[in-house]
Amino acid sequence: MTVIVLSGPIGAGKSSLTGILSNYLGTKPFYESVDDNPVLPLFYADPKKYAFLLQVYFLNTRFHSIKDALTEDNNVLDRSIYEDALFFQMNADIGRATPEEVDTYYELLHNMMGELDRMPKKNPDLLVHINVSYDTMIKRIQKRGRPYEQLSYDSTLEDYYKRLLRYYKPWYEKYDYSPKMEIDGDKYDFMSSEEDREVVLDQIVDKLKEVGKLPMDWNKSTDIQIEA
Numbered sequence: 001m002t003v004i005v006l007s008g009p010i011g012a013g014k015s016s017l018t019g020i021l022s023n024y025l026g027t028k029p030f031y032e033s034v035d036d037n038p039v040l041p042l043f044y045a046d047p048k049k050y051a052f053l054l055q056v057y058f059l060n061t062r063f064h065s066i067k068d069a070l071t072e073d074n075n076v077l078d079r080s081i082y083e084d085a086l087f088f089q090m091n092a093d094i095g096r097a098t099p100e101e102v103d104t105y106y107e108l109l110h111n112m113m114g115e116l117d118r119m120p121k122k123n124p125d126l127l128v129h130i131n132v133s134y135d136t137m138i139k140r141i142q143k144r145g146r147p148y149e150q151l152s153y154d155s156t157l158e159d160y161y162k163r164l165l166r167y168y169k170p171w172y173e174k175y176d177y178s179p180k181m182e183i184d185g186d187k188y189d190f191m192s193s194e195e196d197r198e199v200v201l202d203q204i205v206d207k208l209k210e211v212g213k214l215p216m217d218w219n220k221s222t223d224i225q226i227e228a
């Protein structure tokens with residue numbers, strides 16, 4: 001079984017690359033609950049009131065996806081459980097959670113991580129992190145067009161997004177649950193440029209080979225599924 005997780009800030013391209021990568025490798029994609037998430041619009045309308053609820057919602061749905069993913073042989077997950085605390089901590093730091101909510105959240109997270117430790121596979125095999133600058137992030141958020149994520153929706157979102165990027169840098173540097181790699185999301189338009197898509201897929205395939213998750217002579221035309 002091989003598990004690949006994508007990470008990166010809002011609009012970095014995780015869902016898009018999850019689809020492309022899983023299609024390329026012939027594995028199953030698992031997406032973060034966004035369009036069917038009833039709490040997300042509430043959170044953007046009143047972050048202070050809904051930050052804790054949203055966090056619990058994401059933790060719960062993420063846990064479901066991880067359990068489902070473990071029933072499949074190989075899979076690609078759009079965002080890791082390890083990023084949930086980054087979001088929560090950032091929201092707590094800007095006063096959107098009470099001390100009781102902070103304590104409860106970390107206890108719940110700790111409890112869930114304990115459950116993951118008992119699963120047949122504790123950690124992913126590879127984390128693929130998409131790096132984007134603030135300008136790219138905003139362009140992508142605009143392109144996708146969820147109304148409540150637009151800068152025009154709330155004047156504090158610019159600060160929120162810039163802060164999020166600042167939190168991601170040390171988070172990625174510290175991340176050590178699995179091998180990891182970065183994709184330059186500013187440079188490569190893997191959505192519309194076939195050439196860029198190939199470069200990005202090659203980078204990921206090379207890394208999977210390096211960590212022993214694909215045979216060294218694998219190429220797409222051999223059409224072999226990624227190794228258990």
Ligand SMILES: Nc1ncnc2c1ncn2[C@@H]1O[C@H](COP(=O)(O)OP(=O)(O)OP(=O)(O)O)[C@@H](O)[C@H]1O
Pocket residue numbers: 008009010011012013014015016017032034078140141143144185188189190191192
């Ligand atoms: N490398 C890229 N080049 C050009 N456009 C991209 C790229 N990656 C993503 N996009 C576009 O940017 C938008 C956001 O992408 P996507 O939904 O995949 O981001 P995400 O990281 O999953 O976001 P979120 O964290 O909000 O779930 C989409 O419209 C997508 O088509």
Ligand SMILES: Nc1nc(=O)c2ncn([C@H]3C[C@H](O)[C@@H](CO)O3)c2[nH]1
Pocket residue numbers: 010032034040043051054055058083084085087088091149
């Ligand atoms: N507050 C908060 N905590 C999370 O754990 C979290 N995970 C994702 N998101 C938001 C970002 C995008 O708008 C949208 C899609 O990623 O959902 C989160 N927001």
